[in-house]
Amino acid sequence: MVLADLGRKITSAIRSLNSATVINEEALDNMLKEISRALIEADVNVKLVKQLRDNVKAAIDFEDMASGLNKRKMIQSAVFKELVNLVDAGVKCYQPSKGKSNIIMFVGLQGSGKTTTCTKLAYYYQKRGWKTALVCADTYRAGAYDQLKQNATKARIPFYGSYTEIDPVIIAADGVEKFKAEKFEIIIVDTSGRHMQADSLFEEMLQVSNAVTPDNVIFVMDASIGQACEEQARAFKEKVDVGAVIITKLDSHAKGGCALSAIIEGLVEKVEQLKLENNEELISKKEGKFTLRDMYEQKTSKIKYNENWPN
Structure with missing residues (x-):
């Protein structure tokens, strides 16, 4: 099925950072190329794919990063946020009310x-x-x-x-x-x-x-x-006033890119295991200060990261 295949390709691209010896601009570009290729093959609009790449690269400034920051986690967090933004209309889903028609x-x-x-x-x-x-x-x-x-x-x-x-x-x-x-x-x-x-x-x-x-x-x-x-x-x-979209026949065609939201739930679960939302202070450290507490958080988060991220 196209969405399952797309999910595997995106997950594989994100995992590729694990095997990278050095996390630099080249590693970031290689990962983004894999993600972009997967999205385009799934028929996602090229303009949206380019926007995703540009936004991720704008969010990751290797020259401005303080030493000791977990670059892998920062990149994965940026990619995750852009994937969500790609499918998030910013409108709350309709929920029917009990006791009324x-x-x-x-x-x-x-x-x-x-x-x-x-x-x-x-x-x-x-x-x-x-x-x-x-x-x-x-x-x-x-x-x-x-x-x-x-x-x-x-x-x-x-x-x-x-x-x-x-x-x-x-x-x-x-x-x-x-x-x-x-x-x-x-x-x-x-x-x-x-x-x-x-x-x-x-x-x-x-x-x-x-x-x-x-x-x-x-x-x-x-x-x-x-x-x-x-x-x-x-x-x-x-x-x-269309408020929702249902896409049918996804199991018989490769053009399912407009239903990217269908794979986000699984991706959310994997990325949430990294507890990225609890690292805002760490991610915002760009003034060059790095304390013993920061080092401790980095060591412990890396252990959890290796345990939780799928092999």
Whole structure:
């Protein structure tokens, strides 16, 4: 799988500092080249990769470093922070509230896997004790309602749709109203697949959104479209308030760079073992003073580092 492979390559690049005899500009460049190559192979935007490299190099000034500082740890900390910045939108993730109806609307391109993903998310919440329901507002694709009905029945999730009503706005509004009256906590609305060039479908999407006033809009994209997702996502965002992205079919395509956040959790766990957040005082020592306490902290942190960092 592309994300697992990307995670291994990034971890391997960070580990390469362990085998470096001297931690200098050359060692830093070699590590950044490996990370950049891994990101570009995973179809991460070249501009973002270059920005990451530049930011790390700007944060590491070998000439200005006081002697005795743990350069390996400082470099790894800088790389880790830039990887997080690469995927952190700076916005708190949507969290549904217990005891009220939370409406989640799905949008995306045709064939991206919205209907299947809707059922998966509904099942996810259902298994965690939420009262969950599905609404099929996709009247454009033949068999859309049958697919959602089959998936929902198998997962034992209540659903709403119509074989006779052709207006998705009416179906969405009626379905949401029905499940609200029945005190459902998670109401997921599936909509027709659409493309940014289909103006009429985009207008329809806006009408559905206005009718159900969703608490969260999820944009579903197929990993195979690669960097084209940026343009599509922007078009959807300009029409409705997209608050989250789900990327599908990552196991069948190498262009998963836009889902870099999926590997960050594992990387966070590895880097957190180094307790980098507790070394701000050490990292900020650039005035050239180095005490016995500093030396002690360096020795003990190095022992912990060697024990915790994966072989």
